[in-house]
Amino acid sequence: MIRNRATIKGIVQGIGFRPFIYKLAKKWQLTGFIRNNSFGVELEVQGEAEAVESFFHELESNPLPLAEIYSIKRMILPPIQETDFEIRGSKTNENKYAFIPPDMSICDDCLRELFDPADRRYRYPFINCTNCGPRYTIIKDVPYDRPKTSMAVFEMCPDCSREYHDPEDRRFHAQPNACPVCGPHVELFDGEKRKISTADAIAETVRLLRQGAIVAVKGLGGFHLAVDAENDEAVKRLRQRKYREEKPLALMARSIEKIEQFAAVSENDRRELQSPRRPIVLLPKKKSNTISNQVAPKNSFYGVMLPYTPLHYLLLENEFLALVMTSGNMTDEPIVIENDEALRRLVKIGDYFLVHNRDIYLRCDDSIVRTVENRTMITRRARGFVPQPILLSQKYPQILACGAELKNTVCLTKENQAIVSQHIGDLKTEESYQFFLKTIDHLKKLFDIKPEIIVYDLHPEYLSTKYAQEQALKNKISVQHHHAHILSCVAEHNLQGPVLGLAFDGTGYGTDEKIWGGEFLLVDGAEFSRLAHLEYLPMPGGDMAIKEPWRMALSGLFQAYGEEFFDLPLPLFKKVPSEKQRIVLQMIKNKFNSPETSSLGRLFDIVSSLLNICQRATYEGQPAIMLEQHAPKGIENFKIYDCSYQKEDGKYIIHSTHLIQNIVRDLLAGESSKVIAGKFHQTLIEMFTDLTMALSRETGVRQIVLSGGVFQNIKLLSGMVKKLSEKGLEVYFQEKVPTNDGGISLGQAEFARRVVGKR
Ligand code: ZN
Ligand code: ZN
Ligand code: FE
Numbered sequence: 001m002i003r004n005r006a007t008i009k010g011i012v013q014g015i016g017f018r019p020f021i022y023k024l025a026k027k028w029q030l031t032g033f034i035r036n037n038s039f040g041v042e043l044e045v046q047g048e049a050e051a052v053e054s055f056f057h058e059l060e061s062n063p064l065p066l067a068e069i070y071s072i073k074r075m076i077l078p079p080i081q082e083t084d085f086e087i088r089g090s091k092t093n094e095n096k097y098a099f100i101p102p103d104m105s106i107c108d109d110c111l112r113e114l115f116d117p118a119d120r121r122y123r124y125p126f127i128n129c130t131n132c133g134p135r136y137t138i139i140k141d142v143p144y145d146r147p148k149t150s151m152a153v154f155e156m157c158p159d160c161s162r163e164y165h166d167p168e169d170r171r172f173h174a175q176p177n178a179c180p181v182c183g184p185h186v187e188l189f190d191g192e193k194r195k196i197s198t199a200d201a202i203a204e205t206v207r208l209l210r211q212g213a214i215v216a217v218k219g220l221g222g223f224h225l226a227v228d229a230e231n232d233e234a235v236k237r238l239r240q241r242k243y244r245e246e247k248p249l250a251l252m253a254r255s256i257e258k259i260e261q262f263a264a265v266s267e268n269d270r271r272e273l274q275s276p277r278r279p280i281v282l283l284p285k286k287k288s289n290t291i292s293n294q295v296a297p298k299n300s301f302y303g304v305m306l307p308y309t310p311l312h313y314l315l316l317e318n319e320f321l322a323l324v325m326t327s328g329n330m331t332d333e334p335i336v337i338e339n340d341e342a343l344r345r346l347v348k349i350g351d352y353f354l355v356h357n358r359d360i361y362l363r364c365d366d367s368i369v370r371t372v373e374n375r376t377m378i379t380r381r382a383r384g385f386v387p388q389p390i391l392l393s394q395k396y397p398q399i400l401a402c403g404a405e406l407k408n409t410v411c412l413t414k415e416n417q418a419i420v421s422q423h424i425g426d427l428k429t430e431e432s433y434q435f436f437l438k439t440i441d442h443l444k445k446l447f448d449i450k451p452e453i454i455v456y457d458l459h460p461e462y463l464s465t466k467y468a469q470e471q472a473l474k475n476k477i478s479v480q481h482h483h484a485h486i487l488s489c490v491a492e493h494n495l496q497g498p499v500l501g502l503a504f505d506g507t508g509y510g511t512d513e514k515i516w517g518g519e520f521l522l523v524d525g526a527e528f529s530r531l532a533h534l535e536y537l538p539m540p541g542g543d544m545a546i547k548e549p550w551r552m553a554l555s556g557l558f559q560a561y562g563e564e565f566f567d568l569p570l571p572l573f574k575k576v577p578s579e580k581q582r583i584v585l586q587m588i589k590n591k592f593n594s595p596e597t598s599s600l601g602r603l604f605d606i607v608s609s610l611l612n613i614c615q616r617a618t619y620e621g622q623p624a625i626m627l628e629q630h631a632p633k634g635i636e637n638f639k640i641y642d643c644s645y646q647k648e649d650g651k652y653i654i655h656s657t658h659l660i661q662n663i664v665r666d667l668l669a670g671e672s673s674k675v676i677a678g679k680f681h682q683t684l685i686e687m688f689t690d691l692t693m694a695l696s697r698e699t700g701v702r703q704i705v706l707s708g709g710v711f712q713n714i715k716l717l718s719g720m721v722k723k724l725s726e727k728g729l730e731v732y733f734q735e736k737v738p739t740n741d742g743g744i745s746l747g748q749a750e751f752a753r754r755v756v757g758k759r
Contacts, residue, residue: 014101221364223328277384481508488747517599
């Protein structure tokens with residue numbers, strides 16, 4: 001007989017960890033107790049030595065899916081008189097603010113009950129338990145307890161209450177516990193706000209979807225717009241009404257087997273699809289499938305998720321191969337969360353509205369992930385992830401980092417935790433800006449953070465910058481955009497010492513007031529120096545040059561050939577009215593409304609336009625995405641272009657004009673656009689590796705950090721990670737937060753810590 005005490009540090013509260021341990025202790029016939037404390041849980045177990053070992057072995061080898069265990073410290077104690085294992089209340093010194101769980105997908109036990117005719121929650125769309133269900137999106141305040149959630153208005157019936165108070169029950173302290181007798185319900189409305197009288201609103205919704213209707217469905221973190229994904233006409237109508245031209249629409253399918261009928265699922269994809277976070281996973285399309293071409297036109301991937309609420313499972317029970325489940329909003333606006341709001345803002349899109357009376361307190365979009373080299377990369381971090389903290393190696397002061405402008409997130413820090421908010425989106429719409437304000441307030445409250453420092457982007461026109469400047473707090477600092485990109489990756493990997501950062505993205509305000517985005521930075525905490533960058537090219541029309549990549553192509557051609565470039569027989573000239581081309585050329589020559597940029601994103605735009613792959617971006621990054629997909633597999637075997645860099649005024653300038661000339665020569669010689677796209681990618685990989693090696697030799701720095709939105713390009717990222725590792729360098733890229741501007745806020749917070757540390 002032995003007795004052990006264990007303190008477990010990590011993210012283990014509010015995700016059913018104590019009941020999980022309780023069951024495990026029972027299984028091995030151990031006595032003792034478990035309770036929460038301020039850094040995780042502590043427990044004592046007593047029993048046969050072998051059983052105690054098995055208990056810990058199972059705990060470590062097979063933890064709960066959402067638990068993140070950082071350490072388990074064990075101690076031997078003398079056995080005591082004891083007959084049972086119990087879940088105890090928290091110690092009084094518990095920090096009640098420490099852990100707010102994310103929303104979790106319905107668990108297997110609840111799913112079984114949902115379809116069990118004998119169960120009292122048979123087909124009840126709000127079934128949940130301690131292991132699953134809504135959390136972050138229904139919490140109004142702390143401590144996380146039912147009265148502080150939007151479930152407060154539902155008084156539990158005696159049956160639910162009994163479960164809630166029974167430590168042996170799976171619903172012990174499950175705050176959103178409910179049943180058909182006492183809990184929320186669904187209702188179906190038409191576009192005129194008339195309630196549809198039906199005995200089964202879900203069955204009626206399925207019938208309407210079958211007929212091609214667009215139905216706004218209230219979910220966990222907001223509304224979705226649902227249509228039958230095989231119905232071409234319906235999907236087309238959805239696109240028109242939503243003003244969404246070509247950006248792919250997310251799909252939801254009942255099972256992996258169904259998904260495999262239209263997309264390829266790797267081992268890591270499967271793990272991500274099935275995880276309780278239930279993100280949208282980007283999956284390669286299968287060649288012949290029955291999904292409407294309207295779902296993801298001109299794209300070789302689908303974004304797919306499995307159902308994550310009981311309501312989704314009921315909708316997808318047996319009728320559909322997949323439903324389009326796109327966020328319920330007009331393009332560029334934040335997702336709708338309230339019933340009235342849905343009937344107001346979505347009335348021009350939805351034919352019907354399937355709503356319920358469990359309020360969503362805080363909006364949270366679906367997260368998006370993608371597999372890279374068997375690892376998971378996060379493109380959008382929201383539902384299922386937020387507000388789980390990123391654990392840091394150092395103690396931080398309390399910081400508010402305001403993020404960037406597009407794909408905005410904010411980050412708050414406290415001790416060794418960084419809480420990165422859910423994806424907020426483009427701050428330029430009024431709704432998004434309100435959402436930004438609410439999220440800051442909410443996270444401050446939930447985590448009891450009173451920021452001592454505010455940090456924001458150097459860009460004077462970002463709304464997040466203006467917000468920061470308006471705050472009364474004295475201690476405010478700005479940080480250069482790409483410096484923050486690199487520090488974001490430094491923070492998530494807990495890197496020490498200087499790093500060589502490759503920050504590649506579309507747009508970021510530089511210290512010379514030009515637009516940066518193809519940067520090699522030596523970053524040492526609060527300091528950075530710019531060692532190399534792409535040569536500057538004018539962006540005729542500013543933001544218009546992002547929407548119309550042919551403008552950038554003219555800019556690159558002008559820099560490479562002068563005005564004579566019009567004599568070249570290039571396909572792109574036939575695609576754009578020549579009058580427009582003349583005007584843009586004038587803008588370039590007169591430097592009128594043509595800010596200069598060193599952005600790699602823009603170089604992708606240029607090549608995409610030269611190859612006539614994309615002349616108009618209907619969503620952010622489209623030309624680059626299409627160019628990546630256009631390049632064939634096995635690019636490492638392609639011959640690369642000649643592309644030089646040269647030291648000028650102490651830093652290397654990469655001559656992209658040189659590269660453009662080579663591509664034009666190939667194009668005019670009749671080389672296929674696929675081969676050119678492949679050669680372009682491989683040229684970048686080899687040239688960047690070469691330059692990185694040179695810089696590493698010059699500086700003696702061997703830690704290489706890759707960050708910025710361009711690294712969403714998997715061909716570029718994988719190629720560079722491989723090449724640089726082969727050369728013996730240590731390479732890091734972003735895995736816990738997005739590599740796009742969604743990860744900026746974490747880097748800003750890291751910057752603020754370093755600045756304060758130096759003072
Ligand atoms: Zn459950
Ligand atoms: Zn009940
Ligand atoms: Fe960026």
